Amino acid sequence: MRHSADREASAPSPHQLGDAKTIKTLLPYVLKYPLRVALAMSCLILAKVSNIGIPIILKHLIDDLSFAPNDPKRYLIFPLSLIFAYGLLRLASSVFTELREFLFAKVTQNAIRQIAIEVFQHLHAMSLRFHLGRQTGGVSRDIDRGSRGIQSLISYSLYSIVPTCIEFLIVLIYLGWNYDWVFAGITFVAIAFYILFTVKITEWRTKYRRKMNEMDTSANQKAIDSLLNFETVKYFGNEAFETRRYDTFLVSYQAAAIKSQKSLAVLNIGQQCIIVTGLIAILWRAVVGVEDGRLTLGDLVLINTLMIQLYIPLNFLGVIYREIKQALIDMGNMFGILSKNKEVEDIQDAKALQLHNPALGPNVVFNDVYFSYESNRAILKGVSFEIKAGTTTAVVGHSGSGKSTLSRLLFRFYDIQSGKITIDGQDISQYQQSSLRKLIGIVPQDTVLFNDTIGYNITYGKPGASQEEVEMAARTAHIHDFIISLPDGYKTAVGERGLKLSGGEKQRVAIARTLLKNPALVIFDEATSALDSKTENAIQSEIDKLTVNRTSLVIAHRLSTVIHAEQILVMDDGKIVERGTHEELIQLQGKYAEIWHLQQKEAKDEEVN
Structure with a gap:
């Protein structure tokens, strides 16, 4: 047979x-x-x-x-x-x-x-x-x-x-x-x-x-x-x-x-x-x-x-x-x-993180943190800093200095090798990951969207949100007018990984999604890197409003976007080499001032051209 x-x-x-x-x-x-x-x-x-x-x-x-x-x-x-x-x-x-x-x-x-x-x-x-x-x-x-x-x-x-x-x-x-x-x-x-x-x-x-x-x-x-x-x-x-x-x-x-x-x-x-x-x-x-x-x-x-x-x-x-x-x-x-080992797991009977003042945001502390993705290459080398509740801290530095790693560790995507990261005095490794990530919102540098509608991708920040809330977040992110100009409006499909949208449009959807979540701690990881100067300035003003009286971490390459931060950290080779306000760092005439003058020169050259 x-x-x-x-x-x-x-x-x-x-x-x-x-x-x-x-x-x-x-x-x-x-x-x-x-x-x-x-x-x-x-x-x-x-x-x-x-x-x-x-x-x-x-x-x-x-x-x-x-x-x-x-x-x-x-x-x-x-x-x-x-x-x-x-x-x-x-x-x-x-x-x-x-x-x-x-x-x-x-x-x-x-x-x-x-x-x-x-x-x-x-x-x-x-x-x-x-x-x-x-x-x-x-x-x-x-x-x-x-x-x-x-x-x-x-x-x-x-x-x-x-x-x-x-x-x-x-x-x-x-x-x-x-x-x-x-x-x-x-x-x-x-x-x-x-x-x-x-x-x-x-x-x-x-x-x-x-x-x-x-x-x-x-x-x-x-x-x-x-x-x-x-x-x-x-x-x-x-x-x-x-x-x-x-x-x-x-x-x-x-x-x-x-x-x-x-x-x-x-x-x-x-x-x-x-x-x-x-x-x-x-x-x-x-x-x-x-x-x-x-x-x-x-x-x-x-x-x-x-x-x-x-x-x-x-x-x-x-x-x-x-x-x-x-x-x-x-x-x-x-x-x-x-x-397979999960690598990052909650401890037994882990409790949910509790904030002292949710309206103001948490106090975040990195205490002598050492971290490496691979054992033979250290990324963070004894990093220590504090983000006071309700304030904005910016982190700047060259590519590969360890800036984006800070946001990954805050979300506890990895466990650190030594040191401690606390939120309102609570060691994040001892609490539920779900409760930690619930209070943090992020606008990443590279935005990847679901192969669904624009409305779905914005609503992902707060499943079950009303249409009015979604539109309000879109207006704040300066993308509402663009969405309603499309034939299908908020029901427009964005394609695989959001490829039907431009880089700037995807970034604005990501900003709207985070705005809708309304987190206690906000992270902006090169949030405006894919935007043109006009749109960047418009959104930057909204970001500045969003960070008022809210704990925020801004990771940036362009220093012009972080000059109003209460604290600016300059990273190089996995270490914080300078810290202070914009004025203090300019007066220091160190690495920050060097980057600032270089970027100002590049901006003037672009205007001339």
Whole structure:
């Protein structure tokens, strides 16, 4: 019998769980509904008993119809009851099978939903380091395959393997009890040899399946990466290069797929040889029994029907075994994501951060903070400063000096190596991350928007906000007029990563989103870097209003945007080298004054040009 082509599968990842641990992880989700599981298993057994009862009734029907030509019984309607019994058993087999699926559907779907939610939550709980290093295509494929793997494992095991095993045991017992143990022996040996052959050949084929999967996953990752960076591809005219690179993996996939298909043919031929040999042996035994008078024609039909009934599901054992193994691999990959260390975790029984004066904002302190992304490269080297409640502190310096790292540490995307960061005297490492991030708002340098509407992206700062609140935030960010000029207004789609909007438009959406959140602590990380001078000046005035009587951290490159800050920190090589007000730093004639004079000269040159 020819089987359909193998479906795609995932290769084991470094974090993949073993088969036994995967099943152990899955069981609590399945056993969440013990009554449904018990009823489904009962229906499964009753369906198989009914299914085996069908050829038994057929045997009696054939024997009862074997009358002599002049036998008066041939005119009786005695077999009518057997006909009705035959029909009822067929109906019962179908009904119990459907009931089994009806009862177990909720168990399966609930397990898939709960696990998918946990994986999704765990991914969002992972540190920024994990997300910067992950392959989006590979992770999404692991989750998709893992979810389908749960469905496949339950489907194939509960609906194929378990019913076949139950039917196999019942047939062996019936043959040994009603006939002789030679029938049972032939059946047992044939099926045992069949299973052994199938498992061995399938294991041999696994290397081709894994190679196929590796190439499939690699091709998928490269394709997604290429499509996400389509602008860069077009800028350099590398469409043909990307196609060749993608095709490299497809060629390897094709070669492995051909070998897999050839090995499948070997498996199928071997299986049929074993099945035919077993059928010939048991039918020969039955025919001899009929000739000796020990068996009737009904017995011959019964034995043949039982064997065919038993061998039909075995025809697909190779496919089923492979699918179960693959489902376990897919689930192991997905559960492996759950086993990955979050890196940044709340301590046990962590409490929510509480502000002393929410209306004014918190007091923020960095106390001798040392931090590095990699052990061999320090980013912050003993940084200490305080942002008093209700004041604005600006951080300036050259690229790579560690400015943006301060905002990441405030959000606790990473844990510091030493030192302490406190908000209103509370060490942020000892409190819930969710409560910390709830009170902070940020306008990042690089704004990435959801592939949804402008309205949705602004509302993301405060889910459930009214349209009036959204429009007010948009007006403050000087983007409302632009939005209403669009044909679809606030329902205008922004595209993948917001690419349908210009850099300045995306930045203004980000500002509106933060304004809507109305956080106690506001961080502006190069918030106006993508804006033209006119729009920058307009928005800067609104930002200045927003920071009045509110704790604010402004990370900036252009010093003209921070001259009104109560405190300006100048960073260089991970250290604070100067601090003070704008006037104090100018009088100091240090690094700040040097940058200021340079930028003033550049601004004058631009005006002349």
